[in-house]
Amino acid sequence: MTKLSYINGLPLVLLLSGMSTPAFAGSEDVVVENAWSRASIGVNRPGAAYMTVRNTGEDTVTLTGLTTPLAVMPQIHETKTNADGVSSMAPADEITIEPGQSVALEPGGLHAMLMKLQNPMIEGETFPLTLTFSDGGEVTVEVPILGIAARGPES
Amino acid sequence: MQRRHVVQYGAAGVGAVALMLGVGWWRVDGPGAPKPAGQRPLPLSAMDFRLTDHEGNEVGPETLIGRPTMVFFGFTYCPDVCPTTLSDISGWLEDLGDDAARMNVVFITVDPERDTVEAMAEYVGYFHPAIRGWTGPANQVARAAEGFRASYERVPTEGGDYTMNHTASVFLFDAKGELVTMIDYHEPREFAVPKIRRALTEDVEGAT
Structure with missing residues (x-):
């Protein structure tokens, strides 16, 4: 997907943080909070972004994927650490969020893995990240880029 | 009643x-x-490997003996666990204050193909200045991991790249090079600093 077609295909309203179009069953009640990411060194290494995805509505929602002009291959990945202390990372299954519940994308667990960066992630800047849901709805959030050694949304 | x-x-x-x-x-x-004896890291004095630190110095297990040591395996193309652990380690070192200067803190790459000396130098520069980055030939990295009983594995990712599965525990040794304890990745983070202090005091008391 080129950057141009991405922008053409996206209603302008989606560029506003935390908003979505109202014609969908559930995803219009999704709120994304505390989004943050770490700066990258160049574009060869994958980036990661974190956030809390809250379902404030009355319908179950299923997060199915991500898009962003920043990376060619953004995916939700999950880090797992086994009893021997070995960590591995793999694409996560679809993430279902019940009404009133939230899912945390946080270090060492679920995260938005940003593969094939188009641009370096520079501390102090932000980038738009769109979450897509099974009902066809989308939620776009502006993700702040913090330092490489950041530990959370406040640091 | x-x-x-x-x-x-x-x-x-x-x-x-x-x-x-x-x-x-x-x-x-x-x-x-407790892990079976065969899975516990060897004492540093029983390990044998030759690597290069991020400033180009030749280093090996003997470099670490004489001061308490903290070792972590990872790779700089790791988006989640490694920056998180190095940030945690940086935070622990800040909590330790002046005591941090009495320790060796080493990040050993499990991905020497991409993690050159220059890549390690740039990467560790973003974290606490006490952290040293070690890399070297693949066979020497393998010998280091074997000594620590750490494991790693190259895993292809979609799109032709690869990632590394690896032991994410932090190893703590006393000044004589004996294993004191390990900090596991999923362990509550507030346990870490007391464990590090233990490695530092075993240095003083000489008790293992």
Whole structure:
């Protein structure tokens, strides 16, 4: 997907943080909070972004994927650490969020893995990240880029 | 009434015993059990490998003996666990204050193909200045990991790249090079600094 077609295909309203179009069953009640990411060194290494995805509505929602002009291959990945202390990372299954519940994308667990960066992630800047849901709805959030050694949304 | 109390106390007692048995199982046979001797890292003095630090100095296990040591395996193309652990380590070192200067803190790459000396130098520069980055030929990285009983594995990702599965525990050694303890990745982070202080005091008391 080129950057141009991405922008053409996206209603302008989606560029506003935390908003979505109202014609969908559930995803219009999704709120994304505390989004943050770490700066990258160049574009060869994958980036990661974190956030809390809250379902404030009355319908179950299923997060199915991500898009962003920043990376060619953004995916939700999950880090797992086994009893021997070995960590591995793999694409996560679809993430279902019940009404009133939230899912945390946080270090060492679920995260938005940003593969094939188009641009370096520079501390102090932000980038738009769109979450897509099974009902066809989308939620776009502006993700702040913090330092490489950041530990959370406040640091 | 009296009798009901007895029953209640009895139930509580059974519950307490069950809990103790559960805790005992966890620590002896369960996931909390000490690792078998074969899986414990060797003393540093029994290890043998030659690597290069991020400033180009030749280093090996003997470089670490004489000061308490903290070692972590990872790779700089790691988007989640490695920056998180290095940030945690940086935070622990800040908590230790001046004591941090009495320790060796080493990040050993499991991905020497991409993690050159220059890549390690740039990467560790973003974290606490006490952290050293070590890399080297693949066979020497393998020998280092073997000594620490750390494991790693190259895993292809979609799109032709690869990632590394690897041991994410932090190893703590005393100044004589004996293993003191490990900080596991999923362990509550507030346990870490007391464990590091233990590695530092074993240095002073010479007790292992």
